Amino acid sequence: MRAALNDRLAAAQRDPVLIDAAIAMQRGDLATAERLLKDRLRTDHADIAALRMLGELVARVGRLPDAQDLFARALLIAPGFTAARRNYAAILHRRNLLAEALVELDILLADDPDEPATLTIKAAVLARAGEYPAAIALYERVLARHPDQGRLWMSMGHALKTVGRQDDSVAAYRRALAIEPDLGEAWWSLANLKTVRFGPGDIDVMLAAAARARATADQLHLHYALGKAFEDAADYRRSFEHYSTGARLRRAEMPYDGARTARHLERSKRAMTREALAVRAGQGCPDPAPIFVVGLPRSGSTLVEQILASHSQVEGTMELSDLNMVARKLGAAGGEPDDYLDRLLAADADALFALGQEYLDRTRIQRKTDRPFFIDKMPSNFEHIGLIRLILPNAKIIDTRRHPMANCFAAFKQHFSRGQRFSYSLDDLGAYYLDYVALMDHYDNVVPGAVHRVFYETMVTQAEREIRRLLAFCGLPFEAACLQFHQTVRPVRTASSEQVRQPLHTAAIDQWHHYRPWLASLDCVLKDTVVRYKADRLQSA
Template sequence: MTEAAATGTLEQALAHARRLLERDPGLAAEQLGEILQVAPDHPSALQLLAAARSRQGDPSAALAILVPLARAWPDSAEVQFDLGQALDHCGRGQEAIAALRRAVALDPNFPQAWRVLADGLTAAGEHEAADAAYVSHVRHAAHDPQLMAAAVALAGNRIPEAEALLRAQLRQAPTDVAAIRMFAELAARLDRNEDALHLLERCLELAPGFREARRNYALVLHRSNRSEQALAEIERLLAADPEDAGSRVLKAAVLCRTGDYAQAIGIYDALLAQHPDNPKLWVSQGHALKTAGHTGRAVAAYRRSLELEPSFGEVWWSLANLKTFRFEAGELAAMRGQLARADLAEDDRLHLEFAIGKALEDTGEYEPSFHHYARGNAIRRAQLNYSADDTSARVRYIREHYTREFFAARAGAGSPAPDPIFVVGLPRAGSTLLEQILSSHSQVEGTMELPEITSITRLLRQQGDAGEAMPYHGALAAQGAEALRALGERYLAHTRIQRKTSAPLFIDKMPNNFMHLGLIQLILPNAKIIDARRHPMACGFSAFKQHFARGQGFSYDLTDIGRYYRDYVALMAHFDDVLPGRIHRVMYERMVEDTEGEVRRLLDYCGLPFEPGCLRFFDNPRPVRTASSEQVRQPIYREGMDHWRHYAAWLEPLASALGPVLASYPDVPEGEQRLDTDRL
């Protein structure tokens, strides 16, 4: 046999031994023993044999092989790495650290050697050095093929593949902070925010200096509506690097969530002075300016963003969404030009469809306007998994289970605080107007659409039996009086950051909370609940032509809207029946026709004396975050009430889905007032 052939045979045998090592280390050891009889002192065979002994649970045998091998090959980072692991398994921690330090000195691009060194330093109590080693592990993780394969899968949104790779990596290396951070990112993409937070907390426990993990942690806290905690993490990042643009952008976003718009705008101003050609920064500044009532500056910011990126559909829609803004002819032509592009991204296309629909509506071109709205809605509807049947089933479940007896059995539970005023209903039904009126009273503070009730439902869903049809409701029903009180106190604590004044009452106008009135009643029985209702055709079409940032999946199809409105009416009728007098209803049309009378009735329900400032709500300078922000800064006008009739020719699916609810408005059809027990 030639020397080349012998070498080839030896390499094949070693490759076979490596494969055996993964599934049968004992058999691998036998194979390697045979190889070493033919090629004594072969370094690769000795290294593999040491690995086989370790996997057989015999680190002393592995060490007996590796100590002389390391003396023979002192410049091999891999041998030093294996020696360090074997020493550690034999309880010789300081010697292990020394070997691992030699490994990373020989090859600084050895991510797993940095990780194992960090583990050893942690065990030795050298936390600062361990933190630095973990950070080096992250810095060199690009050299780990397993991690890179997971990163590529994650970037391509191949979630199952990425999850399998990361699970395998973490089984092998539970302290791989780079893998833990990637797994947290995967969990966040799947809306498993609690899992993401726990993973990132573990990551930062191991590596406090892992800046990207801390920024991810702050971001997930922000998305989980834990603004105070998010700001604390961001301040830690900025203390180390005050010029960190990513952390400053995130801080501005969190401040907008907490209603601190002046600070947020100041951050955006400073960032734009440094990065004037960043279109996304301009649009973020525009959003903050718009909410704070600086409409002129907002328009200028949006237009600057479009100068930099003319196809930026979100910005065109942001201009349209000002409601009082009117596009110039040249701007309409520019939008049409962008929409005609074959290479336009889908997200830009759907925003442009809505924006052009609004531009044509303003010029009275209702038919082409409707068709643009319809195309924008069709794009968005195809992106969502909304099911009208699921909504109907959820409403039916609530009506079956939240009975008078259910509430009577839990009377006296919950927090007694009267602070919140919940304004519920469908979007575009006038809830922002009611908030603006109420917040013009000296004893009431307007906040915004607060997500805390939704956060509590997620918490309950996690506590519930996953096998149940409605785990959140099952978990809520199982709560005792003290637990319900604690949930009410949690709501008050988590929303306190939104309260900027000493007013005793505050408004939470998340419209979708009508689905959670049972929860509100149990945890905050003294809170006020106001139902904002508007003519179903006016409300429905207004929702159809509005592209919501998130959370209104029903609003992109006329039939879905009609069914949703009908379910809403049925559910509110149910709560009127089981909690008589608990909810105060305001019909938008009556508010327009008799503003003072409706305002007085509203204040009476809230236990508040009449104040003339409530009739001049349009003078209130408070930030307004919703699509109605510009409209509520003007006096009430009735022209908008019947505007939907311009589109009546194309709204038959909405009217048909509404059925008797449309014919009976403002009354409730007899069939919707009580649950039809014959169909149970």
């Protein structure tokens, strides 16, 4: 059977149609490649090489469910097709189907225990599942045999950073750069620690690398890193220029439709009325375990997460995509993945219970302790508060707020590894912030008291009072460890990982003022919101 498979794959390497498709993919002509591969599969639906190539193509453009299906079809025909199984595992990882990915990887490793590509994917899956010691051990195992892999050293640095081994992570990033000096993501990873300051020599190397970099990913990462370097040097004009260039490059590869977001949030307000929520009160899964921390990225949500995770009854996890996946699955069942609201309101009590249980089942892989409560810190879950109320009525929801200008600019100068498409344009950020506040206002009106609001500036200046209020909302007794949150040892998987390992400080509150000359358009959009923010914060004090 293996010999027959090898013969088929060897023949595919000489197939003129597949060669033409591969050349088209190489030059970026994905439309031509897709047409060639689909034509081939119409005449031979069992062509496993064409199935794999088409899977790689659609994965490249983000059609992950299609890619998963294509790789699965190839494996159904040829279970021993190792390359397709590795592709399949990688797609399952990207879709956050971690347990399923590990099953496929273990099948591969049973056949070849030392295969470096498989071990590397497994390390990434384990890291995403929160199994950092095991992930780091696998990275070390591969690097012991292949020490010249710059990107692998960078991945190792990411894992070390997350568990708080900052010096080791810096060393890993520097090792990556010694191998690949133009590796933009490694430079940005150093900058993103927020504690590393670049010297003049580093800046010169980055400027030269940015000037010659061909890959967009290297260019944009280098510009973000240079933005941070010049910010630390108090050269705010050059800093803003580099942040803006990085954001422009990122936005070009991740376009954002603000009107679509606004329409969805408006539909949410029309659907999730006081009456719609009241008539379904008490339905859904009654488990009180989840604590949702929502808001905008860079609003102080990681700080709130770290404070709560310092409590003996609360487990910190990460920004979980599971609620959004439940919503998309519900919407897809009705033919509209981005609009699940009608199907949600049509669901009966049993269906709402099942959806809540599905969320809990999906997130179980992230649970590492027997603590009764856990945190889901995905910021965009604010879009799904109605869903949370209906399927998990006893879950707690915390909204983190920060001065609108400070919050939006902090998001603008941050390169996010995934998502947050709205953050790469000041205009998009301003509109998104207004839409977010309007939706939160709606829920404050229709389910008063269901959402607890934390104001970042108040938290860092009146910590004990605010922490006591936060814990009381969650139904938790006060514990002094929450005041010493920076001493809590746990993985932190956001851009604020090193900041929340330090005591509270106010340095970040007015940081955005240095960039005010370039933020006039954002200031104009948010002017009324800023006035209201100050009033709301005073009222909560």
